Amino acid sequence: MVTANVLYLSQHDTLDAIRSYMRTLPVGTQLWLVAPILSRTFDSLVNLKLLKRAADAAALDLRLVSLRGPVRLLSREADIPTYLFLPLGLVSTTKRTLRGSMTERQYQVSERRARFYADKPLVRGFSAATLTLAATVLVIAIVGMAAAVFVPSATINLRPVTARVAGYFPVQADTRFQEPDLERLVIPARSLELVVDGHGDIATTGRSDIPDGVAEGSVVFTNKTGDEVAIPVGTIVRTAGEVPARFRTTETVSVAGGEGNTVRAAVVSVDPGPSGNVDAQTIKEVEGVLGTQVIVDNDAPTGGGSLRSVATVGFDDFNRLRTQLSNQLRQQAFDSINANLAESEYVPPSTVEVQILSQTGDQVVDQQAERLGMTMKLRVRAMAVDVESLRLIAKAFLEHQAGGTGEVILDSVDVQLSGEVRTVGTALEFGAQASGELGPRIDVEAVRQEIQRKTPDEAAQLLSEEYQLAAPTEIILEPDWWPFLPIIDQRLKIFVLAPKP
Structure with missing residues (x-):
């Protein structure tokens, strides 16, 4: 079983005397040092570490009891277990005071009390048990008083009983004011400006027909000379007229020598589309020097030239994308502005001004494209007003309108700003419709x-x-x-x- 030794110290006990006493105790003793409030021995971290070292050298289990918070904090730093009060289980444990260089304070008591407090030295006229109980009662009383207060x-x-009142008044929002002016009906305001940019794209809605398939057919070349004439692949023949349909041969042929000899050759239109679909007997001309050697004709119509419908950019697409992207960037700017507003600030819609600084489309009108893209930059200007100041102004106005006979309850005040804004010097002037509950x-x-x-x-x-x-x-x-x-x-x-x- 562990032997507990409780040592009550006085303010005059020295560190050396305590360490000397430790060396007299049996190994494994649990030593409780009860420090007096007025002692300064334990105010030093160095002293506490020396005590801890002496206790470890003597193989003692050292504990410290002190009512002073700073001492307990230093003791924990010195690795000495510390307590506010002596545990109740040690109240009846034999208690000692140091002798010799230390002062032992003893007081005379009656024989009956002496028997009751046998082996319990008195400290300042009271037993340790009495002091512990008194301290406990004091702490409980202090805690109770603190609870009653805090x-x-x-x-x-x-x-209270109230009546609804209402009125219309002009109010100015001025960036020069930091506080509301109840007499001049001016509220603080803050100018806001933000530049945002972004890119958007949409599917185009325009449609156009473009040439697609080429026309095919054949022509007959007739020799105008007595010699053989070679007609190479790619020879160009055409119809007559201001806008001729042109064709090219797809094979190399030769017409035998002698006037009137003929040869047939396959042709396709140079340009795709229905313009290459021509009637018979309409292809009459040969381009180049061959035109002096042979004549050409088509004895059958050509066919196969066609159109294909494709998406194109229209004016409506530009307008639609401009509006869409502008609204998107405007909302982006509003979200950014609102995120940086104070809790009591509000941006009246009538103060918002949006200016498009630049816009660039990646296509032009009537250009063949499935999608139209646009890059835009715009600037948003607005004014933030203080709502609480506006409500205070409205409250003061309604009370003045009522002749000062009562007080308008602030949480009942409702204010609506009109859509019309007028610039007055450095301020913006609004019309405001206010109402509230007027009570005593x-x-x-x-x-x-x-x-x-x-x-x-x-x-x-x-x-x-x-x-x-x-x-x-x-x-x-x-x-x-x-x-x-x-x-x-x-x-x-x-x-x-x-x-x-």
Whole structure:
């Protein structure tokens, strides 16, 4: 079984005396040092490490008891287990004080008390058990007092009888103002500007017919000379007229010598499309020097030239893509602007100005293309206004309009800005339609002073007698079993709200 040794120290005990005492204890002893509040021996990390080293050298299990937080922190850093109070199981353990260089404080007590406190040296006139119990009671009392002050919190919602009031007034948003001017009806504003760019594309909707297949047929060459005439592949023949249809031979042929001899050759149209489909007896001309040696004719029509329908870029495609990309970039700019607005800021749509700085399409009108792409850059300018300032302005206006006979409840104020904006110097002027609930003036601080320390029922009764309320007072107490309202102002919140619909 481990032997526990509890040593009560005085403020006069020295480090050397404590270390000397350690060397007298049996190996494996659990030594509890109870440090007095006024002792400065344990204020040094060096001293604590020396104690730890001496305890390790003597093979002791060293523990330290101190009411002082800094001492306990240093002890932990020195690797000495530390405690706020002596464990209850050691209260009856034999306790000692150092002798010799240390002061042993003993006091005379009655014989009966001496028997009760046998082997329990007294410290400053009280036993260790009494001091431990007193300290415990003191801590509990302090915790209880702190709980009574800081733990409870309450929210009081007052809903007085009100009347709905409304009015129209001009309000200016000015970037030079940091706070609302209730008399001049000016609210703070912030100019915003953002340049964004992007690319978009769409499928084209235009259609055009283009030449596709070539026309095919044959022609007959007739010799005009007495010599043999060779007609090479690729010889060009054509119809007459301002826009002739041209054909080329697809094979090499020769016409025998002698005027009137003939030879047939296959031809295809040079250009694809139906323009190569010609009637019989219409191909009459041979291009080049061969035209002086032979004559040409087609005894049958040519055929096979065709058209193919393809997608092309139309004006509507340009307009549609321009609108689509502009809206896309505009929304991108708005999202970026809104992400950087303060919680109380709002951008009236009427202040938004969008300017297209550049746009470039990758196709032209009537060009054959399946898709049309466009790159665009635009600039968005807008003005952010402070909504809370606007509501304060509206509240002040409605109260002034009512002749100062009451107070408009702020959370009931609704403000709508008109779409028309007028520039006035460095400010923008809007028309504003405001409405709100007008009720009696309630001094929240006075209410707080009246109901502190009262029970919820007492507070509700008092408030119902002093004010004309549209609904019973709402009291939310945390924890709900706490009997009284908080005594700390910050823990007692009071709100004057509009009646529920």
